[in-house]
Amino acid sequence: MSLYLEAAAILESPQTTSLKAIIYNPSKPFKSPQSKLYALIVETLKFQDILKEVVENAGILKLERKLTPVLSILLTHDLLLTKSGIATSSGPLKDAILRHKARLNAEFTRVRLRRGHGDVKSLVEAVNAEHTRESEDGxxxxxxxxxxxxxxxxxxxxxxxxxxxxxxxxxxxxxxxxxxxxxxxxxxxxxxxxxxxxxxxxxxxxxxxxxxxxxxxxxxxxxxxxQSASSCLPAIMLDPPKGSTVVDGCAAPGNKTTHLAALVGSSGKVFAVERDKRRADILERMIMKAGAEGIVTTLKATDFTTITEGHPAWQASYLLLDPSCSGSGILQRIDWDISKLNLPSSDVSSGQPSRKKRKRDEASQKGSRSQPEEQVPQHVDDEEVQDSDTSKERLQSLSDFQVAIILHAFSFPNARRITYSTCSIHAEENEHVVARVLNNKIAKERGWGVQSREDNPLSTWHRRGLVGELSDLRVSSKEQQRVADGCIRVNRTDSLGGGFFVVCFIRQVDDEGQLGGDIGNLDVALAQGNESLSQELGASIEAGDQEWNGFSDEETNEAVPAADDPQLGKGKRRKSGKDQKARTEKINKRFQKNRKGWS
The missing domain is CATH 3.30.70.1170 (Sun protein; domain 3)
Structure with a gap:
């Protein structure tokens, strides 16, 4: 019965995001399979008007006090519209529906005929056609x-x-x-x-x-x-050559990692760094499904800022950084609006509600009027409005962490290009971070700057960085404008899948082709209090990351097969997966937890 109770709890709660996000990224795990839970709710929502009419005409809510309106339509849906019937063993709620099976079937037949359908199949096809676009038409x-x-x-x-x-x-x-x-x-x-x-x-x-x-x-x-088009921009802008070595510094769930693998090809190498073990497991499944296991080495339980001299990734020439951010650019799609659920009333067949019932309803309505914001969540798409739960303190904390990540990347001895990106619309995480890292002595001594607009692969994109947000950058106004033009902004209204920011840092090369600066005696730990900032990474597991669902920005983690899924193939591919795992374990076992560097 947990399937129906959990579905009812979801439908009775205020909706602040998409139904898929509620079910597939819950704060607490469900007992029921997520796919079954989603299917039950969606199908019930499709037929809610019909189910409401059937339940009301049958009068079962007045007779069965244990049934709530939400539970009545969920259970009635499975009784009338699924071949297997109610998906649970006997219990009080199932028995409450089955006691009225004949009456519910009779009312369902009347409802179907009134709508002009000679059989159930015709009715189902008509309802499905009506909801082809669900409530999200794009x-x-x-x-x-x-x-x-x-x-x-x-x-x-x-x-x-x-x-x-x-x-x-x-x-x-x-x-x-x-x-x-x-x-x-x-x-x-x-x-x-x-x-x-x-x-x-x-x-x-x-x-x-x-x-x-x-x-x-x-x-x-x-x-x-x-994968949303906006999240494809960092790899495109990094533009690593075939056969090159790349580091994805904050890799899970793997969309950008597999994109990088496709760009460098079979002769290249990608180090995918992920601190969180659970997300690293998802990352590895993504890599296997994409056929990138021979290219990508996963560095599980590894903090990017601890990769230093002696680690094979330390010699990489290209780095992609997409760290934790506020997620303020993410499109919150409401694929099914559960706030407008059309529920049956228990008073229709009796004509007059009882006094006890009326008082309870009036109290409920009074409570609803006192808290309208919770009952009707507001959805704002204005590009300039900050998320209500994003404080200045939180943005500053994220900005500090993002700066530390970039400065550590600046210290890689052979690094030529680095892309930094966020799914945020806030300047604190975007242009302000760019200004802070360019003002840092690490950038100056190592010869780092922002790639000019005309030199990057995304030069034709019309929306660039905000020059007014670079006032703290200690260069001329002309250079500030050049830096702003080198940055890319994507608004939520640009149809690329959400608000986004990306910039490519490049390192100067002298007349002899040598990279600017050298590692010298620079402290590779960098960035004031790197230990605490590394802990920030652990606390920020990117709950709002628009790519958390893996290969599909819209589908669920269940859609990603496990590493032993038969769809992945047998023989050679399975063997290569084992080789990749062995290679990863060999590298990871050298990593010393809670220490900088490698043994």
Whole structure:
């Protein structure tokens, strides 16, 4: 019965984020399988108007005091609309429904016939067609009246296939290319269109969010990855050459890591650093599914700031840093609005409610009026409004941690390029961090600066950094403008999957091709109190990270097969996974916990 009780608890709680996020990223784990919980709630929401009418006409709430309105429609749904019936053994709640099975079936038949459907199949098809787009059609109006499109972005995994092969596959062969994002929206029927932006996003294209491709062979085999376009920008901007060595300093859950692996190819090497063991386990499954286990070495239970001389990753030339941030740029999709649940009343069949019931209802309504914010959560898309739970103190703490991460990356002896990114719209985590690290003596002595706009692969993107937020950068106003132009901002209204910031730091090279500065006697621990800042990493496990769901920014961790999943293949691939694990363990066992450096 826990399935129905947990579903009822979710439906009776205020909704502040998407239903998928509530179920698949809970603060406390559910007893019930998450996929079953999600399916039960979604299907009940689809049929809620019909179920309300059936329950009210049958009058069972007046007769069964143990049943709540929410439980009544959940249980009635499974009784009437699933082949297996109510998914639980006998108990008081199930018995309360089964006692009225004949009456509920009779009322369901009347409801179906009144809607003009000769059989149950016809009714189900009609309801499914009505909810094809769920309540998320991919078009949002912001608080300022702007229209933004929220498509589903697909990244082709170049380790396993090509863009042409993917588009020619059964999954996409019927899709037609369109020249603009808006061409996929505003139709009475969702059409099979895709929108590429090749000059900015190679091997990446958008489709309407109603198209569910997670059951396709392409997705299950790791040939395509659902990843927001904005989170693809750091790897594109880093642009590591084929065969190069790259470090992903904050790697889990693995979307950016596998993107890097595809860019450096089979002759390259990626060190994926993850401090949290649970997230590192997810990271390894992602790597296996993407076919990147021969390229990526996972550094589990490793703090990026402890990688120093002697570690093989210390010689990397390219680093990608996407550390913990406020997550203020993340789009909070409300895929199903449970706040508008249409529940049955227990008083319809009796005509007059009891006095006891009326008093309880009046008290409940009075309580609701006193706290309207909790009952009707507000959803704001205004780009300039800060998250209500993001304090200046929290932003400063995150900023300090982000600065420490970058300064440590600056000390890598062979580093040539470093990208720093956040899914935040706050300048404290973006331009202010850039100014702080460039003002630091480490950057000056090592020859680090911001790559100019004309030199980076994303030069055509129109929205750049905010020069007004670089006033603390101790350079000329002309140089401040150049630095701002080298930074990229993505607003939540830009249709790339959420607010984002990314900048590429480059190291000066002299006439003989030598990198600027040398390691000298610089303290590689860096950045004032690095111990406490490392602890901040442990406390900030990126609960709001837009990529927490792994290969799909929208799907669940359950969609990622375990390392021994038969879909991953047998023989050679399985063997390579073991080789990768052995290689990882060999490196990790040298790591001394709670110490800087390596043994």
């Amino acid at each position: 078009v949002t109006k912001t608080a300022t009246g702007l229209t933004t499109f929220n498509p589903r972005w697909v990244r082709v995994n170049a380790l396993k296939t090509t863009l042409g092969e993917s588009l020619a596959s059964p999954t996409f062969s019927a899709f037609q290319e369109v020249g603009g994002m808006s061409d996929m929206f505003f139709f009475d029927v969702v059409r099979k269109y895709y929108y590429p932006k090749a000059e900015l996003l190679p091997n990446i294209f958008a489709i309407h969010p109603s198209h569910d491709i997670t059951s396709s062979e392409l997705y299950k085999s790791g040939k395509i990855i659902l």
